[in-house]
Amino acid sequence: MNAKQGRESGPQVSAQEALDFHASGRPGKLEITPTKPMATQRDLSLAYSPGVAVPVRAIAEDPATAFDYTSRGNMVAVISNGTAILGLGNLGALASKPVMEGKAVLFKRFADVDSIDLEVDTADIDAFVNCVRYLGPSFGGINLEDIKAPDCFIIEDRLRELMDIPVFHDDQHGTAIIATAGLINALHLTGRDMKTARLVCNGAGAAGIACIELVKSLGFSPENVILCDTKGVVYQGREEGMNQWKSAHAVKTDRRTLAEALDGADVFFGLSAKGALTTAMVQSMAKNPIIFAMANPDPEITPEEVAEIRTDAIVATGRSDYPNQVNNVLGFPYIFRGALDVRATTINDAMKVAAAEALAALAREDVPDDVAAAYGGARPKYGPNYIIPVPFDPRLISAIPLAVAKAAMETGVARRDIANLDAYARELSARRDPVASTLSRIYDRVRKSPKRVVFAEGEEEQVMRAAVSYANQKLGTAILVGRDDVIRENAAHAGIDLNRANIEVINARLSRRNAIYADYLYERLQRKGFLLRDCQRLVNQDRNYFAATMVALGDADAVVTGVTRNYSTVLESIRHVIDARPGHRVIGASIAIARGRTVIVADTAVHDMPNAEELADIAEEAAAFARRMGYDPRVAMLAYSTFGHPSGERSERVQEAVKILDKRRVDFEYDGEMAADVALNARLMQQQYPFCRLSGAANVLVMPAFHSASISTKMLQELGGSTVIGPLLVGLNKPVQIVGLNAKDSDIVNMAAIAAYAAGT
Ligand SMILES: NC(=O)C1=CN([C@@H]2O[C@H](COP(=O)(O)OP(=O)(O)OC[C@H]3O[C@@H](n4cnc5c(N)ncnc54)[C@H](OP(=O)(O)O)[C@@H]3O)[C@@H](O)[C@H]2O)C=CC1
Ligand SMILES: CC(=O)C(=O)O
Numbered sequence: 221m222n223a224k225q226g227r228e229s230g231p232q233v234s235a236q237e238a239l240d241f242h243a244s245g246r247p248g249k250l251e252i253t254p255t256k257p258m259a260t261q262r263d264l265s266l267a268y269s270p271g272v273a274v275p276v277r278a279i280a281e282d283p284a285t286a287f288d289y290t291s292r293g294n295m296v297a298v299i300s301n302g303t304a305i306l307g308l309g310n311l312g313a314l315a316s317k318p319v320m321e322g323k324a325v326l327f328k329r330f331a332d333v334d335s336i337d338l339e340v341d342t343a344d345i346d347a348f349v350n351c352v353r354y355l356g357p358s359f360g361g362i363n364l365e366d367i368k369a370p371d372c373f374i375i376e377d378r379l380r381e382l383m384d385i386p387v388f389h390d391d392q393h394g395t396a397i398i399a400t401a402g403l404i405n406a407l408h409l410t411g412r413d414m415k416t417a418r419l420v421c422n423g424a425g426a427a428g429i430a431c432i433e434l435v436k437s438l439g440f441s442p443e444n445v446i447l448c449d450t451k452g453v454v455y456q457g458r459e460e461g462m463n464q465w466k467s468a469h470a471v472k473t474d475r476r477t478l479a480e481a482l483d484g485a486d487v488f489f490g491l492s493a494k495g496a497l498t499t500a501m502v503q504s505m506a507k508n509p510i511i512f513a514m515a516n517p518d519p520e521i522t523p524e525e526v527a528e529i530r531t532d533a534i535v536a537t538g539r540s541d542y543p544n545q546v547n548n549v550l551g552f553p554y555i556f557r558g559a560l561d562v563r564a565t566t567i568n569d570a571m572k573v574a575a576a577e578a579l580a581a582l583a584r585e586d587v588p589d590d591v592a593a594a595y596g597g598a599r600p601k602y603g604p605n606y607i608i609p610v611p612f613d614p615r616l617i618s619a620i621p622l623a624v625a626k627a628a629m630e631t632g633v634a635r636r637d638i639a640n641l642d643a644y645a646r647e648l649s650a651r652r653d654p655v656a657s658t659l660s661r662i663y664d665r666v667r668k669s670p671k672r673v674v675f676a677e678g679e680e681e682q683v684m685r686a687a688v689s690y691a692n693q694k695l696g697t698a699i700l701v702g703r704d705d706v707i708r709e710n711a712a713h714a715g716i717d718l719n720r721a722n723i724e725v726i727n728a729r730l731s732r733r734n735a736i737y738a739d740y741l742y743e744r745l746q747r748k749g750f751l752l753r754d755c756q757r758l759v760n761q762d763r764n765y766f767a768a769t770m771v772a773l774g775d776a777d778a779v780v781t782g783v784t785r786n787y788s789t790v791l792e793s794i795r796h797v798i799d800a801r802p803g804h805r806v807i808g809a810s811i812a813i814a815r816g817r818t819v820i821v822a823d824t825a826v827h828d829m830p831n832a833e834e835l836a837d838i839a840e841e842a843a844a845f846a847r848r849m850g851y852d853p854r855v856a857m858l859a860y861s862t863f864g865h866p867s868g869e870r871s872e873r874v875q876e877a878v879k880i881l882d883k884r885r886v887d888f889e890y891d892g893e894m895a896a897d898v899a900l901n902a903r904l905m906q907q908q909y910p911f912c913r914l915s916g917a918a919n920v921l922v923m924p925a926f927h928s929a930s931i932s933t934k935m936l937q938e939l940g941g942s943t944v945i946g947p948l949l950v951g952l953n954k955p956v957q958i959v960g961l962n963a964k965d966s967d968i969v970n971m972a973a974i975a976a977y978a979a980g981t
């Protein structure tokens with residue numbers, strides 16, 4: 221049980237990157253978009269006066285219908301007064317806004333819960349309670365965040381009494397649920413019984429008190445749980461630094477210090493401060509000690525420090541860069557998802573215990589293939605270094621809300637019953653956004669096998685920023701191609717520090733490899749009208765040729781380029797240097813994400829007017845790409861017509877492509893030709909074309925020609941508010957990605973990571 225093993229390097233970001241991230245585009249991390257069209261006079265009449273009067277009357281008559289006619293049922297408020305922001309202290313309501321916006325985004329990202337942050341500018345308990353209590357009609361739940369102890373206990377208790385929707389203080393119960401889940405497994409692995417195990421909790425604030433309350437409710441014996449704070453053991457009769465919440469857990473004992481309390485203890489819970497646990501204390505604990513050092517960002521003791529003196533410990537921290545991360549992001553999105561889905565009036569202890577047990581059970585299950593991908597292919601096995609799933613585990617969205625909803629129904633706090641739990645589990649899985657988890661999986665994989673990526677346009681400011689971010693995130697070495705003096709000057713001007721490990725600058729003109737690169741190019745291009753001196757000039761002067769040749773000859777692993785020249789020009793240069801992978805066709809695939817729905821569109825980059833054979837190839841490449849991104853492909857071969865109507869020569873090509881796929885007996889779902897609305901609307905597909913072979917709405921759209929692919933993805937982006945990633949080059953023999961002319965540093969890093977991932981991990 222070596223706590224040192226398995227340590228990975230987590231993403232490192234600079235202060236400037238954090239500020240730029242928050243300031244870029246629309247400032248902050250949230251915006252609100254309507255769910256209904258607001259285009260015509262009729263829309264307005266329905267959405268507003270006079271139509272809106274009808275649901276108003278319905279709700280006045282039966283308040284439960286507010287869940288049917290408004291956004292209340294999927295809306296959670298994240299509310300803080302900023303009196304205990306993370307571990308940063310009382311910095312006030314306004315300063316807490318970035319954290320609260322962040323929590324709101326996590327609600328959406330992980331569990332498709334709509335959420336808005338509300339910062340309440342008062343440290344007065346009564347004023348705060350009064351402000352929040354009257355907001356009940358707006359929301360399906362209230363997530364309290366970063367409110368100092370003991371105020372948080374009073375506020376939560378009062379609001380729970382006053383409101384008929386779940387009120388949940390995340391720092392208390394979120395932490396307690398996740399810590400308890402890990403503890404259940406750690407006790408199991410070390411063969412301990414809750415009734416007899418001895419636990420010491422350092423930290424008697426919001427998190428500490430909630431944690432010991434939950435473990436006691438699960439079976440820990442009160443006399444076996446010792447609470448400590450800055451004054452030492454909370455014992456019966458102590459007067460200094462006490463409050464009623466600490467008193468409730470005071471024990472009869474002669475032990476007075478944390479060191480005395482830990483002597484022979486089985487479990488340490490740290491919810492206090494950095495460095496509070498010493499190696500001497502760890503030494504004195506029982507055999508196979510369980511140490512959860514959860515203070516953020518620096519734990520009470522590091523896993524390395526424990527490993528130096530004991531090899532039999534199970535260690536967890538609050539951080540993502542060690543195994544066994546106890547973090548409340550594993551809890552609040554899913555717990556509220558389950559509570560909202562049954563319109564729960566509260567989140568009670570049974571629901572908390574159900575969440576903890578479901579989380580613990582998940583870590584014990586074998587990891588299936590698609591889940592292994594979320595763990596960077598590592599396929600963790602239940603044991604001392606894997607007692608709790610990671611936040612990107614795709615099973616969380618179906619397992620945790622299901623358990624919470626069931627517990628709510630069983631304990632009579634659900635206002636709606638879910639009759640078919642299997643169907644509910646499927647519905648939950650569909651809420652997952654596979655692209656976001658795919659991107660994070662790609663980053664994780666690259667971190668495990670870092671790559672040398674050439675940033676061909678190294679003199680550009682956004683490219684330098686991307687290179688710094690690539691290196692900072694420990695994805696590998698970023699190689700900037702450009703004139704050394706220009707790069708240094710531009711970097712200094714933009715305040716970018718390039719003097720760090722894992723950033724190299726290469727001046728193509730001065731490279732010692734130029735002659736070899738020119739020979740390589742000449743070998744390939746001599747029968748295409750290029751003289752040797754043309755090739756020498758290309759290597760010296762054209763950074764795309766230079767960068768691509770570096771990769772072709774193994775001096776780097778991947779290339780990212782595109783901010784200074786248009787896509788097709790860059791692609792032509794690249795194709796002069798790098799061939800298609802044998803047996804493959806090079807295509808462009810774009811990932812369009814809108815409202816939690818993701819489709820892959822192809823070919824968005826290479827074939828201008830593909831013939832039937834080429835369309836069939838594009839479908840195969842796109843389906844294989846979709847699989848790599850975590851989808852089960854359902855490919856629609858698009859046209860302006862659907863299954864022969866209206867007829868026309870352009871649609872015939874697409875029909876022919878479908879026949880070619882039939883002959884090839886490909887192993888994915890496909891059909892066509894069909895129009896985009898049929899492909900994307902499962903109901904329409906079923907009603908009008910019941911013979912269609914797709915089992916649901918298409919998630920891969922093969923466009924009949926480049927112009928339709930390009931026009932539709934750009935319109936989606938500009939008019940539909942979709943995020944479009946790509947076009948990504950698929951099918952080249954060496955990884956190259958071309959970004960758009962207006963790409964931001966974050967786009968360039970994503971593309972660099974995707975290219976590095978394709979280089980093999
Ligand atoms: N991993 C996770 O998901 C989470 C981790 N945390 C971490 O837990 C810690 C506490 O958070 P929270 O409960 O919200 O904060 P609170 O301010 O509510 O409580 C802090 C408690 O820690 C005690 N304490 C502080 N320093 C020491 C020390 N050196 N030795 C012993 N006790 C100490 C305080 O003692 P006293 O009462 O005497 O002042 C107080 O009881 C933070 O580090 C936070 O980052 C919190 C939530 C989630
Ligand atoms: C994780 C969290 O909620 C906190 O540190 O406050």
Ligand SMILES: [Mg+2]
Pocket residue numbers: 306365366390391
């Ligand atoms: Mg918090």
